[in-house]
Amino acid sequence: MPTVMITGSNRGLGLECARQYADEGWRVIATCRNPGNAIELARLKGELEIHALDISDHGQILSLADSLREEAIDLLFNNAGIFDPSPSQLVDIDYKAWENFISVNVMSPLMVCATFSDHVAASDLKKIAIMSSKMGSIDDNNSGGSYIYRSSKAALNAVMKSLSIDLAPRGISVAILHPGWVRTDMGGPNGLIDAPESVNGLLKVIKDLNLKNSGRFYSYDGSEIAW
Numbered sequence: 178m179p180t181v182m183i184t185g186s187n188r189g190l191g192l193e194c195a196r197q198y199a200d201e202g203w204r205v206i207a208t209c210r211n212p213g214n215a216i217e218l219a220r221l222k223g224e225l226e227i228h229a230l231d232i233s234d235h236g237q238i239l240s241l242a243d244s245l246r247e248e249a250i251d252l253l254f255n256n257a258g259i260f261d262p263s264p265s266q267l268v269d270i271d272y273k274a275w276e277n278f279i280s281v282n283v284m285s286p287l288m289v290c291a292t293f294s295d296h297v298a299a300s301d302l303k304k305i306a307i308m309s310s311k312m313g314s315i316d317d318n319n320s321g322g323s324y325i326y327r328s329s330k331a332a333l334n335a336v337m338k339s340l341s342i343d344l345a346p347r348g349i350s351v352a353i354l355h356p357g358w359v360r361t362d363m364g365g366p367n368g369l370i371d372a373p374e375s376v377n378g379l380l381k382v383i384k385d386l387n388l389k390n391s392g393r394f395y396s397y398d399g400s401e402i403a404w
């Protein structure tokens with residue numbers, strides 16, 4: 178039975194990923210900031226263990242990696258992320274907040290990947306998935322604005338492309354993913370799809386991931402997105 182570790186798995190897309198992998202019979206290492214409040218996650222059926230992980234806490238990443246040092250992780254799913262709901266127009270950019278976005282959406286996922294790369298390398302499937310966003314595509318930017326969120330996901334893409342090249346010699350493949358515009362707390366009620374549909378598609382993309390298509394940017398529907 179393969180093992181998946183998911184960040185930000187207490188709600189939204191992370192919770193749905195945990196649900197669908199558990200339903201498929203995977204062993205799920207679900208991480209979230211406050212396990213005590215993760216009521217819905219704790220109710221999932223299947224082989225599931227929950228660990229505290231704030232991805233912006235380097236010490237916590239290191240100590241979780243150490244406590245799981247005997248574990249082989251087939252799929253490391255970097256899902257946790259933050260969104261800037263303000264329009265982030267040129268006149269009102271919050272430069273201080275921007276630093277936090279780069280920290281949580283870019284540096285922290287890389288830290289998680291780097292720290293857990295040995296666990297992934299020790300597994301059979303050797304896969305890493307990154308929850309990015311089409312808003313990080315420069316090619317797709319036709320509406321401007323959203324400086325903070327767009328730049329954080331564009332930087333995440335650049336970082337994960339490098340990671341895919343650097344980890345290939347160890348047999349690890351990396352998928353950079355757009356989940357669609359999804360009705361979660363982040364996506365809001367006007368999203369175009371719900372979390373089960375998004376995650377169902379993402380799981381298919383991850384199933385097809387291999388060293389040949391590693392380091393590419395895919396939508397949940399399997400189509401490739403231009404950088």
Ligand SMILES: NC(=O)c1ccc[n+]([C@@H]2O[C@H](COP(=O)([O-])OP(=O)(O)OC[C@H]3O[C@@H](n4cnc5c(N)ncnc54)[C@H](OP(=O)(O)O)[C@@H]3O)[C@@H](O)[C@H]2O)c1
Nearest residue numbers: 185189190210231232256257258310358359361362363364
């Ligand atoms: N929904 C969409 O339409 C959409 C579109 C494109 C990309 N995405 C991406 O998909 C991912 C999940 O989005 P979502 O819609 O499920 O968002 P969500 O409902 O807002 O959930 C975000 C998750 O990330 C966690 N998180 C935030 N900061 C964290 C930190 N420092 N350490 C650990 N966990 C942290 C949250 O935990 P807490 O509960 O503790 O806050 C929560 O579990 C994000 O990376 C997002 O950018 C979403």
